[in-house]
Amino acid sequence: MNTTSAKWLVLANDFIRDDTFVIRTERHGFAFIPGQHVTLGLEGAGINREYSIYSGCNDDYLEFIVKIHPGSDSATALGALKPGAAVALAGPYGAFHLPPDFNTSTPVWFFAAGVGIAPFRSIIRSTPDIDYHIVHGVREAADAYGRHFYDPTRHLTCCSRLSDGDFHGRVTVWLQQNIIPCNALVFICGSANMVADTYECLRTQGLHSDQLLTEVFF
Amino acid sequence: MRVAISYPPIVNEQGQVAMVSQNRNVQYFVKPTFLMPIIHAQAATWLRDIGVEIKWDDGNAKQIPYDQWYTELLAWRPDMVILESTTPVMKFYWRLIDKLKADLPQCIVVMTGYHSMRMPEETLANSAVDVVILSNHIDFVLHRFVPYVGEHDHWRTSCDIEGLHIRVDEKTTRSTGTFRRVEVLDIAPDVDRDLVDWKRYAYENGNFLQTPGTYATSVIRDCTFGKCTFCRYNGPDLTFSVRSIEKSLDEYQRLIEDYGVKEIFDDSGVWYRGEQARAFARGIIDRGLHKRGVYFGINTRFGYLDEETIALLGKANFRFILVGLEASDTETLNRLHKGYLPEQAYKNLEWYTKYGLHPHLTIMVGYYWQNREMLDLTINTVRDMMFKGIARTLQVTYCTPLDYTPYHRECIEQGQMLTDDYDDFDMSRIIVKTPLPPAAYAEAIRKMYGVALHPRFIMRQARFLASGRKRDWQFMFTYSWRALRRVRNHIYNLTEASQE
Numbered sequence: 246m247n248t249t250s251a252k253w254l255v256l257a258n259d260f261i262r263d264d265t266f267v268i269r270t271e272r273h274g275f276a277f278i279p280g281q282h283v284t285l286g287l288e289g290a291g292i293n294r295e296y297s298i299y300s301g302c303n304d305d306y307l308e309f310i311v312k313i314h315p316g317s318d319s320a321t322a323l324g325a326l327k328p329g330a331a332v333a334l335a336g337p338y339g340a341f342h343l344p345p346d347f348n349t350s351t352p353v354w355f356f357a358a359g360v361g362i363a364p365f366r367s368i369i370r371s372t373p374d375i376d377y378h379i380v381h382g383v384r385e386a387a388d389a390y391g392r393h394f395y396d397p398t399r400h401l402t403c404c405s406r407l408s409d410g411d412f413h414g415r416v417t418v419w420l421q422q423n424i425i426p427c428n429a430l431v432f433i434c435g436s437a438n439m440v441a442d443t444y445e446c447l448r449t450q451g452l453h454s455d456q457l458l459t460e461v462f463f
Numbered sequence: 464m465r466v467a468i469s470y471p472p473i474v475n476e477q478g479q480v481a482m483v484s485q486n487r488n489v490q491y492f493v494k495p496t497f498l499m500p501i502i503h504a505q506a507a508t509w510l511r512d513i514g515v516e517i518k519w520d521d522g523n524a525k526q527i528p529y530d531q532w533y534t535e536l537l538a539w540r541p542d543m544v545i546l547e548s549t550t551p552v553m554k555f556y557w558r559l560i561d562k563l564k565a566d567l568p569q570c571i572v573v574m575t576g577y578h579s580m581r582m583p584e585e586t587l588a589n590s591a592v593d594v595v596i597l598s599n600h601i602d603f604v605l606h607r608f609v610p611y612v613g614e615h616d617h618w619r620t621s622c623d624i625e626g627l628h629i630r631v632d633e634k635t636t637r638s639t640g641t642f643r644r645v646e647v648l649d650i651a652p653d654v655d656r657d658l659v660d661w662k663r664y665a666y667e668n669g670n671f672l673q674t675p676g677t678y679a680t681s682v683i684r685d686c687t688f689g690k691c692t693f694c695r696y697n698g699p700d701l702t703f704s705v706r707s708i709e710k711s712l713d714e715y716q717r718l719i720e721d722y723g724v725k726e727i728f729d730d731s732g733v734w735y736r737g738e739q740a741r742a743f744a745r746g747i748i749d750r751g752l753h754k755r756g757v758y759f760g761i762n763t764r765f766g767y768l769d770e771e772t773i774a775l776l777g778k779a780n781f782r783f784i785l786v787g788l789e790a791s792d793t794e795t796l797n798r799l800h801k802g803y804l805p806e807q808a809y810k811n812l813e814w815y816t817k818y819g820l821h822p823h824l825t826i827m828v829g830y831y832w833q834n835r836e837m838l839d840l841t842i843n844t845v846r847d848m849m850f851k852g853i854a855r856t857l858q859v860t861y862c863t864p865l866d867y868t869p870y871h872r873e874c875i876e877q878g879q880m881l882t883d884d885y886d887d888f889d890m891s892r893i894i895v896k897t898p899l900p901p902a903a904y905a906e907a908i909r910k911m912y913g914v915a916l917h918p919r920f921i922m923r924q925a926r927f928l929a930s931g932r933k934r935d936w937q938f939m940f941t942y943s944w945r946a947l948r949r950v951r952n953h954i955y956n957l958t959e960a961s962q963e
């Protein structure tokens with residue numbers, strides 16, 4: 246039932262960092278392609294925002310990972326919801342997902358900044374057999390949300406503030422020292438600046454623009 | 464290099480001028496509105512800044528006849544001409560390009576715009592065009608591409624700047640691949656107002672309550688939401704890019720202090736929301752720009768601006784707020800991927816009016832599934848909103864599938880199109896199969912425009928005057944006659960079309 250009018254109850258809402266929480270809602274058979282997003286808001290509030298689906302398509306609930314920024318009203322309100330409260334949800338939207346004719350032998354590289362990991366978790370959770378690698382840009386290792394979920398040999402954190410991750414520095418610095426396979430399909434998700442800079446590095450490495458898919462969060 | 468960024472005057476048999484620029488839905492008007500094509504204007508500025516000789520060549524805004532426009536363009540002997548396409552004028556453009564290439568064989572003709580961007584092979588097959596730009600960031604592409612052409616004789620085979628479809632020779636074309644969807648917008652320069660003759664766009668624009676008005680350099684390219692199926696800003700190939708608040712505030716200040724503008728409209732698909740919107744409004748207030756008697760206007764979507772933000776916008780002297788209410792039934796909103804509920808529209812409109820903004824509704828009719836019940840619900844909701852005073856003005860059009868948007872493709876795939884002749888896509892008639900006869904949708908449009916002449920609406924407007932706000936008096940005396948003119952123009956167009 247994909248609609249704007251259904252009532253979706255919150256099943257769980259847990260802060261995993263001071264400013265980041267994972268909210269779980271009913272699913273009602275909501276169909277989506279992993280990587281897509283919805284609009285989410287408080288029921289009756291008149292306001293909504295885009296959030297990528299964090300759960301997999303085989304889960305019987307929907308999950309979202311949300312970061313609260315300074316002045317972040319909708320996110321703050323969502324974070325305060327208790328189980329049993331209702332949210333307004335519409336969608337799914339977007340084409341930031343594996344292509345329909347995707348060949349599972351193609352290496353897939355995911356570049357995420359912060360909660361930009363959300364669509365990638367959904368893709369990996371739904372299609373665990375893909376040959377993936379995640380490069381996750383965060384401030385410090387503790388921000389590498391749900392790190393335990395990924396195969397450690399396929400997951401790498403680039404920490405910009407502390408040196409407690411796999412690499413100390415931004416994703417773009419890591420990219421200056423590491424080469425991505427030339428046949429990879431690459432997904433980039435985060436702020437507009439992170440996406441633009443990562444894109445530029447990958448183009449410089451010789452990847453073709455047709456191999457690069459992007460999703461901007463803000 | 465001598466590069467012309469050209470908008471030919473396009474006039475139909477009734478002497479009406481086509482409004483093409485800024486990726487608008489093309490409509491023909493006797494008394495046209497002149498919209499500054501912001502991204503092309505940024506391209507002109509950027510190219511000029513890197514030493515390219517630029518001819519800003521908007522024949523519509525100059526209000527010159529086609530022949531004069533063409534002769535002047537030839538006489539200038541451009542090395543490159545940049546054009547902007549959209550579905551209803553494609554055939555016109557293909558003919559123009561062929562003539563241009565015959566008269567100036569060495570001149571490189573570049574086609575931009577959402578139609579050709581989604582169907583590049585078609586334009587390459589139907590005209591002698593040299594290059595189709597696949598990107599909506601044409602300023603970014605051109606500032607890389609134009610110097611490249613200047614420096615490389617064999618650019619047709621060697622150029623690998625992404626987002627181009629290039630004619631290599633008579634038989635071959637090649638694509639340089641998907642364009643960059645995200646660019647760092649702050650790198651692109653603000654529009655040089657003098658270069659693009661800003662005053663030509665400063666008066667004849669129905670969005671301005673005070674003149675001279677102008678369009679700001681957009682803060683968002685495309686749309687943060689970008690999911691409405693009928694909209695050009697929706698596509699698997701599109702995302703959005705954001706300009707910084709400070710850079711935009713600097714431009715507003717310059718426009719007010721150096722150019723004396725009285726109204727500034729930002730035509731981004733959807734303007735800032737949340738904290739960015741509030742930071743912008745605070746910036747206007749901190750700089751004292753809200754006390755200069757200048758109004759500010761934006762596009763938004765229901766669900767993006769909360770009450771606190773709207774209150775701040777009201778304080779910062781924002782006035783015109785353009786918002787799409789494409790229909791009022793849940794099924795249509797879902798099918799269009801609008802992402803909001805009818806009741807959210809009410810709530811948002813109440814906030815806008817509470818804080819003194821003038822919401823302008825854009826409504827569409829004639830979806831291929833729209834039955835009597837859905838249509839009546841839309842008419843009644845719109846009338847109710849206008850009578851309650853929570854919407855101040857409106858604009859109603861036929862939903863015309865255009866530019867190979869998802870809705871356009873859906874209509875084709877589902878066999879709903881009544882024509883594939885692009886000349887018929889000028890929004891003057893229904894071109895999809897509908898459950899009701901076309902006259903029912905024309906009547907719906909008349910009913911909605913007719914609200915402007917209804918005593919209940921006029922009474923409601925008169926009540927606004929009690930607020931003592933200057934903008935409400937201006938609205939009554941300045942805007943009303945413009946609205947009437949628009950109503951007449953639309954009714955004229957519809958009557959003409961339904962008589963055919």
Ligand SMILES: Cc1cc2nc3c(=O)[nH]c(=O)nc-3n(C[C@H](O)[C@H](O)[C@H](O)COP(=O)(O)OP(=O)(O)OC[C@H]3O[C@@H](n4cnc5c(N)ncnc54)[C@H](O)[C@@H]3O)c2cc1C
Pocket residue numbers: 282294295296297298309310311312313314315316317318319320321359360363436460461462463687736737738739
């Ligand atoms: C397709 C899409 C998918 C998205 N998916 C997610 C998601 O899964 N999880 C999520 O948390 N967000 C996601 N976002 C971003 C989210 O929709 C916005 O951040 C939204 O503005 C939050 O609304 P708000 O009212 O809380 O804050 P707002 O008041 O709208 O914004 C608060 C301020 O924070 C800034 N900001 C927003 N996001 C970030 C960020 N990540 N880092 C730093 N500053 C930021 C904004 O620029 C603004 O100045 C997505 C956005 C899009 C377009």
Ligand code: SF4
Pocket residue numbers: 685686687688689690691694695696697732733763764787
């Ligand atoms: S919100 Fe407006 S600009 Fe954005 S996609 Fe929808 S119709 Fe287009």
